[in-house]
Amino acid sequence: MNTIVIYKSKYGATKKYAEWIAEALSCEMVEAKNVKASDLLKYDTIIYGGGLYAEVINGVSLITKNFEELKKKNLIVFSTAITPLSYREYYDTYVIKKNFKPEMLEHIKIFNFMGKMLTDELSLVHKAALKSLKKIMMAKENPTELERLLVNLCDYNDDECDRESANVLINYVKNLK
Ligand SMILES: Cc1cc2nc3c(=O)[nH]c(=O)nc-3n(C[C@H](O)[C@H](O)[C@H](O)COP(=O)(O)O)c2cc1C
Numbered sequence: 001m002n003t004i005v006i007y008k009s010k011y012g013a014t015k016k017y018a019e020w021i022a023e024a025l026s027c028e029m030v031e032a033k034n035v036k037a038s039d040l041l042k043y044d045t046i047i048y049g050g051g052l053y054a055e056v057i058n059g060v061s062l063i064t065k066n067f068e069e070l071k072k073k074n075l076i077v078f079s080t081a082i083t084p085l086s087y088r089e090y091y092d093t094y095v096i097k098k099n100f101k102p103e104m105l106e107h108i109k110i111f112n113f114m115g116k117m118l119t120d121e122l123s124l125v126h127k128a129a130l131k132s133l134k135k136i137m138m139a140k141e142n143p144t145e146l147e148r149l150l151v152n153l154c155d156y157n158d159d160e161c162d163r164e165s166a167n168v169l170i171n172y173v174k175n176l177k
Helices: 013-025 037-042 088-099 124-138 145-153 163-174
Strands: 003-008 028-031 045-053 074-081 108-114
Touching (some): 003 013, 013 028, 013 045, 013 163, 045 163, 074 163, 088 145, 108 163, 124 145
Parallel strands (some): 003 028, 003 045, 045 074, 074 108
16 A cells, blocks of 8 residues: 655654554655645655644645545544643544535544653744633633633643654554555
């Protein structure tokens, strides 16, 4: 089977997963900025990965904007993020709604992995964005569980990238016919 891994990665978390996945599947890996949708037509299986930024999977529009052309392929999308994976409502409701139309979900298999966010690596723009998000969330009178979580995540400083966790995606692709 002809497979490609495409990734967009600002701080390297998604790139690490893309490398692990491409290595395990012995397939091509390419950065999203070097790919056009038309380049993808020759592949049977297309794996796209991006970090989550304000709940948007970085660059996933490469897949969603070209969905009609690509929907007959095996489409796999993965995100890397800092929200704990146990917070299923976040991933299965908010993130899904923000990135995909309902009809896409039948055709796209989605995986979520833990990523990294290290304070020392963040750009000034991202540091400022997180600071103002925290301020907005802290000003809420009756914060929801999600808003409380976001306040804490603004101070996240860790690397939870985990090679083993990518096996679920790798095995899924290996079992495709
Ligand atoms: C400005 C900013 C916004 C972010 N927004 C989210 C978010 O909405 N949800 C989340 O779980 N993680 C969020 N993150 C964390 C990133 O998704 C995480 O660091 C990811 O692993 C980065 O992947 P990359 O290095 O491949 O770009 C955010 C990080 C930054 C700097």
